[in-house]
Amino acid sequence: MSQLDAFRYDGKRVLVVGGATGMGAAAAELAREAGAEVVVMDFAEIKMPGVRAIRVNLAERESIDAAIDECGGTVHAVFSCAGVADGTPGIERINFVGHRHLIDRLLAKKMLGRGAAICFISSAAGLGWEANLPLLQELLDISDFDAAARWFQDAGKADYFHTKQAMCAYVSRQAFPLLKQGIRINAICPGPTDTPLAQANKDMWLGFGSDYRAEVGIEPFTPKEQAYPLLFLCSDAAAAISGITLLSDAGYLSSGITGSYPNATMIANFLLGRNPA
Numbered sequence: 158m159s160q161l162d163a164f165r166y167d168g169k170r171v172l173v174v175g176g177a178t179g180m181g182a183a184a185a186e187l188a189r190e191a192g193a194e195v196v197v198m199d200f201a202e203i204k205m206p207g208v209r210a211i212r213v214n215l216a217e218r219e220s221i222d223a224a225i226d227e228c229g230g231t232v233h234a235v236f237s238c239a240g241v242a243d244g245t246p247g248i249e250r251i252n253f254v255g256h257r258h259l260i261d262r263l264l265a266k267k268m269l270g271r272g273a274a275i276c277f278i279s280s281a282a283g284l285g286w287e288a289n290l291p292l293l294q295e296l297l298d299i300s301d302f303d304a305a306a307r308w309f310q311d312a313g314k315a316d317y318f319h320t321k322q323a324m325c326a327y328v329s330r331q332a333f334p335l336l337k338q339g340i341r342i343n344a345i346c347p348g349p350t351d352t353p354l355a356q357a358n359k360d361m362w363l364g365f366g367s368d369y370r371a372e373v374g375i376e377p378f379t380p381k382e383q384a385y386p387l388l389f390l391c392s393d394a395a396a397a398i399s400g401i402t403l404l405s406d407a408g409y410l411s412s413g414i415t416g417s418y419p420n421a422t423m424i425a426n427f428l429l430g431r432n433p434a
C-alpha cells in the first residue's frame with residue numbers, strides 16, 4: 158500500500174460516456190491502466206480492446222435507459238465526455254439533457270454509492286454560467302427529459318454555448334445534494350485539444366488561442382493531457398474537491414483576465430460573462 162494509491166482505480170468500475178474517440182477514449186485507456194474495469198458507452202463504434210462496449214444515443218431517453226440497464230452493477234466513476242458542435246440536431250439533448258438523465262438514472266437505480274464521483278467535459282464556452290444563473294436555474298428546475306429539451310428550443314438556446322453553461326451550472330448546483338449521498342461532481346473546461354471533433358471544426362476550435370500558444374511555445378493539447386485531470390478529479394485523491402469547473406487551458410483565460418496577456422482579455426471577459434470596467 159502506498160499513499161499514492163489514492164490516484165489509482167484498482168477495484169473500481171468506471172463508466173465513460175462518449176469514449177469511442179478523443180478525450181473520452183483517452184480517459185478510458187488511462188482508467189484501465191490505473192486498474193479500473195472500464196465500460197464505454199458511445200453512439201459511434203467502440204474499437205478499444207479490454208473494455209465493455211455499450212451503444213447509446215444521448216439524444217434518446219429510451220436508448221440511455223437501455224444502456225444503463227445493460228451496464229448494471231455498481232459504478233464508482235462516471236466520465237461524461239460525449240459532446241457535439243453547433244449544427245448537430247439534438248445538441249441540447251446530447252450535450253446536456255442526456256448526460257443529466259443518465260446520471261439521474263444511475264442514481265435512481267442505486268448504481269452510484271458513497272465514494273463515487275462524476276466528471277463532465279464542459280468547455281471554456283460554459284464558463285460564463287454565473288452571469289446567466291437565474292435563467293439556467295429555470296432550466297435546472299425542469300427534471301423531465303423532454304421538457305428540458307423543449308426549454309432549450311423554446312428559449313432559442315439549443316447551442317454549444319448554452320449547453321455547456323447549463324453543464325457548468327449543474328455541476329456547481331449538484332455538489333451539495335450529491336455529497337449528501339457521498340458522491341462528488343466536477344467538470345473540466347479544456348482549451349483547444351486535438352480530437353476528431355476539434356479537427357472537424359478546425360478553424361474555430363483549434364484556431365482559438367493559437368496566438369497565445371505560439372507565444373508560450375505549446376501545441377493544442379493531446380486528449381491524454383485532458384484525460385489526466387479527468388482521472389484525478391474522479392480519484393480518491395480529489396476527495397476534497399466537488400462542484401468545480403476546472404479550466405485546463407494552460408493559463409490562456411487567466412492571462413486574459415489579469416491582462417498579463419492582453420490579447421486574451423476581450424475573449425476572457427466575454428466567455429466569463431464579465432463586463433470590463
Ligand SMILES: NC(=O)c1ccc[n+]([C@@H]2O[C@H](COP(=O)([O-])OP(=O)(O)OC[C@H]3O[C@@H](n4cnc5c(N)ncnc54)[C@H](O)[C@@H]3O)[C@@H](O)[C@H]2O)c1
Binds near residue numbers: 200201349350
Ligand atoms: N476538442 C476540443 O478542443 C474541446 C474543447 C472544449 C471542450 N470539448 C468537449 O470535449 C468533449 C469530448 O470531445 P472530443 O473533443 O474528445 O471529441 P470526440 O468527437 O472525439 O468525442 C466526442 C464523443 O462523443 C460521442 N457522441 C457524439 N454524439 C453522441 C450521441 N448522440 N450519443 C453518444 N455519444 C455521442 C462521439 O461519438 C465521440 O466519441 C465534448 O463534450 C466537447 O464539447 C472539446
